[in-house]
């Protein structure tokens with residue numbers, strides 16, 4: 522891996538301004554003795570690609586000096602970028618404490634989706650997932666979550682991708698990288714607030730999807746606190762199978778998970794995305810498909826079937842294509858929008874469940 526200098530951090534007790542939500546930043550700016558009207562300008566300039574220190578923000582010398590003497594501004598620079606044959610790019614970031622995280626940029630028909638990590642490692646221990654196998658290192662700070670977006674935007678601009686505004690560089694942000702986003706709830710919420718603020722990058726709610734393995738109380742919190750799309754990693758319609766694949770199911774079983782989905786506040790024409798990794802002989806029978814259709818009755822749903830990408834590092838295998846198609850047919854006939862999604866970037870270990878942050 523190409524070694525880069527460590528990322529700058531909020532060191533020596535100074536606030537990292539990229540950790541702060543707009544209202545926190547306003548309070549901070551006022552505490553520094555500046556008028557509150559300055560806060561919006563500073564927030565806007567902080568969340569632009571190509572800005573790595575206060576001198577690049579285009580604000581007055583006095584304010585630049587004041588901020589630089591009291592605060593820091595962290596940013597991420599990729600330690601390595603790998604490109605798949607299908608155009609998918611995987612970014613590895615080494616954080617200040619040497620923790621490694623990864624983000625994945627997925628181009629499709631001129632559009633770009635960025636898959637973001639919310640934790641270094643993951644404590645959820647899903648059996649088919651390399652991140653889970655690696656264990657948990659720590660939660661990411663808001664600046665480290667937002668920093669992935671800005672770093673990838675910087676990379677895109679450096680590679681000649683031009684859009685009228687920075688927000689148009691990335692069409693969708695999906696929290697499906699390393700970690701369970703809802704297990705890092707407060708920092709996730711702060712990062713979403715920063716990413717969605719109109720004075721910053723201004724991502725709209727329909728362009729952000731948060732994926733969870735099923736932390737039921739936090740799903741309720743998310744529905745109450747912010748509007749974003751919800752994805753649920755379901756992977757089985759039977760408690761025994763799901764508990765075997767995903768230890769979280771022993772705490773929040775299918776009944777409570779699906780009840781939380783039913784009460785999740787969805788906007789008009791909105792659905793919950795259910796992800797279902799297809800594992801040969803485990804959860805891929807037609808009886809499983811019928812059970813899944815039965816369990817999801819009444820929930821506005823879209824189902825993505827993800828044939829397991831068979832990294833060879835777990836006990837699982839991918840079903841035959843015919844089996845996956847037959848499974849899809851059962852769900853479609855039951856009225857569910859169901860798609861088979863081939864994992865992208867498998868040759869660079871960027872596919873679903875392959876992110877392991879190897880240093």
Ligand code: SF4
Pocket residue numbers: 643644645646647650651652653654698699700701734754874
């Ligand atoms: S699938 Fe998601 S929640 Fe499960 S171990 Fe992997 S990263 Fe964690």
